[in-house]
Amino acid sequence: MTLKREHLLLYAVTDRHAIGTRDFDAAIEAALQGGVTCLQLREKHMDEAELVKEAKRLVNICHAYGVPLIVNDNWRAALAAGADGVHVGAEDTAAAEIRKAAGSDFIIGTTAKTPAQAIAAQEGGSDYLGVGAVFPSPTKTDAKRITTAQLSEICRSVTIPAVAIGGIQAENMQELYGGGMAGIAVVSAIFAAADIRSAAQNLKQKMLEMI
């Protein structure tokens, strides 16, 4: 799938812990029904075979909604599963190497915490940036904080679009106004919500008013 700017408006990152005892696929489906525009499967403790199997199932669910599925970290698993792309850290395998192996229509997202990292990601052939943590994150307590001014500086240093990430909730997202991002990436704001579908709808509505 070719990435469009609007795919980045409301980017949901899965979190099995936040979903808890609820049905995982039903939670994903509720997020998609609520208007999530991109889904990232993030599983830190799954072996590759299991990850491929999981991603294969989610690709079908996502594509029924016209939404790309991105796999965290493991681009080989993403390719094997027929997922749309991968998201890698600033210190992970460079985008250029993945691009060479995966071809031109595979989506590559790269984390960037500085303009220099953003420029390196763009020149390596990344399609979008993940920039954060813009707020203290309950899921990544050790993450370096990025102010809205720094977010704006990073966005302005390149042409590829960015999603802001890290502790974003309906209550604090307004603080990102003027940050220059194409959208927001959220974890618990959607998957820890009692009503996942409504939480996604509410976030999307607020983003449409803000962008």
Added chain:
Amino acid sequence: MTLKREHLLLYAVTDRHAIGTRDFDAAIEAALQGGVTCLQLREKHMDEAELVKEAKRLVNICHAYGVPLIVNDNWRAALAAGADGVHVGAEDTAAAEIRKAAGSDFIIGTTAKTPAQAIAAQEGGSDYLGVGAVFPSPTKTDAKRITTAQLSEICRSVTIPAVAIGGIQAENMQELYGGGMAGIAVVSAIFAAADIRSAAQNLKQKMLEMI
């Protein structure tokens, strides 16, 4: 030079005919002083050696203002001159081939008149799009017209940014509001003006209010 979104705000394309008997370099310098953010050297009737020589001189002028120099059509001449990039037509050598030869930090702009062309340009590794003609153009009378709705559709089909081009003047640019472009590319609106510097200043101010 790494392309930033703001480089596309006011993109001037040279036109020796519009500059007329005035000094060419002085006209370029006036445009840069007026706030042009990117310069494209377009010379349709120059042999390659002459084009390289011309581009080499302009690179120095542009870089003194932190502005990238893009050469129209001829990427080999652009590379030989140390220019920052090339702009090619939708039907010209595909971005992917140029990218392979020119490396990751060479800027590639591609004309796109449809979402399909925009997607092909993005997947080929283009850094930005030129989309037009948004108005009847005095310099390209045969150019196909693109409505603002079509411009918006093309911009929304990809993540790379676009400049609108074709007959844009201070008097009609407001009609592009909502088109989703990162900036405008102009020829005669700057280089046919009696006061090139003021014309550029005026266009830039209007763009900053519009974007």
